[in-house]
Amino acid sequence: MPTDYDTYKPEWIDEDKKQDARFASFVMTGIQEDNDTLRVAKDAAVVAKPPKLGVEDYVAGVLAGDRMKLSRAITVIESNAPKHFALGQEIIQRILPYTGKAVRIGITGVPGAGKSTLIEALGTMLCRQGHKVAVLAVDPSSSVTGGAILGDKTRMEQLSREPNAFIRPSPSGGTLGGVTRKSRETLLLAEAAGYDVILVETVGVGQSETTVRSMVDFFLVVVLTGAGDDLQGVKKGVIELADAILVNKADGDNKQKALLTRADYEQILHYLRPATEGWTTKAYTCSAFTGEGVPEIWDVMMDYCRQMRASGQLEARRSQQNLTWVREMADDYFRNLLYNNPAIAAARESIEAQVLSGEIAPTKALNEIVETIRAQFGLRE
Numbered sequence: 001m002p003t004d005y006d007t008y009k010p011e012w013i014d015e016d017k018k019q020d021a022r023f024a025s026f027v028m029t030g031i032q033e034d035n036d037t038l039r040v041a042k043d044a045a046v047v048a049k050p051p052k053l054g055v056e057d058y059v060a061g062v063l064a065g066d067r068m069k070l071s072r073a074i075t076v077i078e079s080n081a082p083k084h085f086a087l088g089q090e091i092i093q094r095i096l097p098y099t100g101k102a103v104r105i106g107i108t109g110v111p112g113a114g115k116s117t118l119i120e121a122l123g124t125m126l127c128r129q130g131h132k133v134a135v136l137a138v139d140p141s142s143s144v145t146g147g148a149i150l151g152d153k154t155r156m157e158q159l160s161r162e163p164n165a166f167i168r169p170s171p172s173g174g175t176l177g178g179v180t181r182k183s184r185e186t187l188l189l190a191e192a193a194g195y196d197v198i199l200v201e202t203v204g205v206g207q208s209e210t211t212v213r214s215m216v217d218f219f220l221v222v223v224l225t226g227a228g229d230d231l232q233g234v235k236k237g238v239i240e241l242a243d244a245i246l247v248n249k250a251d252g253d254n255k256q257k258a259l260l261t262r263a264d265y266e267q268i269l270h271y272l273r274p275a276t277e278g279w280t281t282k283a284y285t286c287s288a289f290t291g292e293g294v295p296e297i298w299d300v301m302m303d304y305c306r307q308m309r310a311s312g313q314l315e316a317r318r319s320q321q322n323l324t325w326v327r328e329m330a331d332d333y334f335r336n337l338l339y340n341n342p343a344i345a346a347a348r349e350s351i352e353a354q355v356l357s358g359e360i361a362p363t364k365a366l367n368e369i370v371e372t373i374r375a376q377f378g379l380r381e
């Protein structure tokens with residue numbers, strides 16, 4: 001048992017080689033029993049950490065379509081560690097000229113509407129036609145429940161076996177703004193890696209659909225039968241964002257009902273402003289189970305892209321989305337500064353304590369926080 005941690009060398013180092021390296025870890029000896037658990041633990045301990053990659057490695061790997069490097073680049077982007085921030089920004093900066101060629105599709109709907117099943121059916125169909133399909137999930141609730149990630153892994157089994165598919169579950173943690181920024185950057189990385197269809201799944205509750213709308217070309221809202229007055233939880237606001245409404249589960253006994261629901265939605269759409277100028281949002285039916293209606297909804301998306309490209313609207317929307325992106329990044333950056341800059345954070349904490357104890361009024365507290373920020377950055381009134 002070695003005792004000098006600084007000079008310890010594992011047994012796999014050539015004794016004859018003069019090697020100066022220090023080793024941060026080694027397999028603990030001490031317990032001699034040879035059982036499976038111990039062996040597994042020992043094996044795990046000697047598995048080398050993957051080598052550290054530099055910006056060049058990431059960029060070259062992503063552009064070459066290397067899935068492992070793509071995954072690791074996404075991990076850098078999703079990391080909340082400050083040391084990864086600059087590296088992530090540099091990678092994005094470098095791959096940006098190679099982005100923009102994919103069709104970006106957002107898919108939303110209430111939990112259980114069949115989004116993942118639809119993505120499985122559509123994605124598998126497209127892969128078999130020779131497309132490269134990336135699936136991303138934006139689900140700010142998953143950091144709390146963890147449910148969506150587990151669910152999607154089992155539900156996209158077939159698609160995950162397709163060599164041309166790349167599936168990335170939701171980034172965990174962070175504010176919705178942060179999660180969305182990461183998803184946008186993940187989308188760009190996937191594009192640079194040669195994926196020509198990007199499908200972004202998000203649960204249509206809360207705010208996430210608005211943010212996903214701001215990063216895709218086409219927005220699909222998946223609904224279930226039984227529309228009518230209550231729209232079974234689908235908010236009018238979500239319908240207003242849609243480029244198509246898809247009534248899913250139009251199979252078996254449910255098929256007739258689905259057709260009626262489609263007609264109901266057509267009625268509703270009639271009174272709404274279209275989400276995209278020059279495009280009429282319509283309602284369709286499909287069964288993600290049987291695949292009926294899936295090729296047709298893809299045709300609708302392709303028609304849309306052709307038209308929007310021809311009219312210049314696709315470009316215009318993407319420019320607008322870039323602006324949104326910059327604003328989100330700036331918001332994120334300054335919020336981060338406010339919470340993590342040591343001087344500001346210390347002042348803020350003490351001011352907040354005074355609010356809690358009733359020593360100062362909330363409005364006064366704001367003034368003091370603003371003053372601290374001004375002083376810190378030398379800003380004048």
Ligand SMILES: Nc1nc2c(ncn2[C@@H]2O[C@H](COP(=O)(O)OP(=O)(O)OP(=O)(O)O)[C@@H](O)[C@H]2O)c(=O)[nH]1
Binds near residue numbers: 111117251289
């Ligand atoms: N009959 C029928 N069932 C379907 C169809 N599509 C999905 N389902 C079932 O509906 C349930 C929910 O499907 P998912 O694809 O997981 O739904 P989701 O919208 O991704 O759900 P969340 O990710 O939890 O929001 C599953 O049990 C599916 O098997 C369909 O076309 N027909």
Ligand SMILES: [Mg+2]
Binds near residue numbers: 115
């Ligand atoms: Mg799902």
